[in-house]
């Protein structure tokens with residue numbers, strides 16, 4: 001470990017350094033780590049704030065959107081004064097104000113197949129706070145191709161899902177949800193709504209999982225899809241297995257090159273398609289049908 005902590009950093013992080021699972025070595029490990037947050041929205045907001053506050057040395061933010069008034073009800077990294085501002089800039093300013101000890105990298109782009117490898121390059125882990133199924137499948141596939149661990153989450157209404165994917169150690173998102181849902185099959189947040197704290201719960205859990213990955217703690221949600229119901233306030237799990245026929249992480253002969261899914265957007269301008277009958281992506285195996293979208 002080539003980094004060392006200043007007296008100020010030791011004081012700033014003292015409440016977590018005293019944890020047996022963190023310690024000075026763990027804090028130095030966090031300082032040396034680079035995490036990419038895809039999407040500065042409902043999930044990415046709390047996640048990026050907690051990663052920055054915890055002292056992750058480099059936090060990258062990837063987003064191509066600007067701050068809209070309808071974002072502020074859940075995207076807590078942005079403020080009213082940021083309306084109209086580029087989201088990565090708004091988020092970066094907030095993170096730098098929170099913790100000037102860390103580096104914040106702004107990627108003003110939508111993650112697509114053509115730029116995924118370049119944007120992901122140099123990061124140790126990825127946190128998926130993206131807002132379309134196309135982006136979610138792309139994050140999964142790009143991380144599988146790069147051998148990067150990542151934490152998925154999707155939310156809608158009062159519900160959320162979370163899965164930690166560690167290449168070589170367990171299934172990926174596509175092992176279970178093989179293909180994106182049919183167009184119009186799942187309502188977007190602009191159609192079905194989302195309550196801010198639901199995004200806060202799932203985004204915070206994603207940050208927790210990423211910190212555990214960086215610290216080398218052997219307890220992430222690998223192979224267990226977490227299902228959160230905010231109305232009943234319940235957490236359930238569905239065990240999922242790696243599929244050797246998975247196009248993203250399966251046997252070499254079935255893997256396919258990175259490509260963009262023809263996805264629908266979840267825009268706050270209401271361009272999404274109307275809801276249909278099937279809820280959630282088409283599954284590769286049986287499990288609880290759930291709608292997911294930011």
Ligand SMILES: [Zn+2]
Nearest residue numbers: 172175246249
């Ligand atoms: Zn897979």
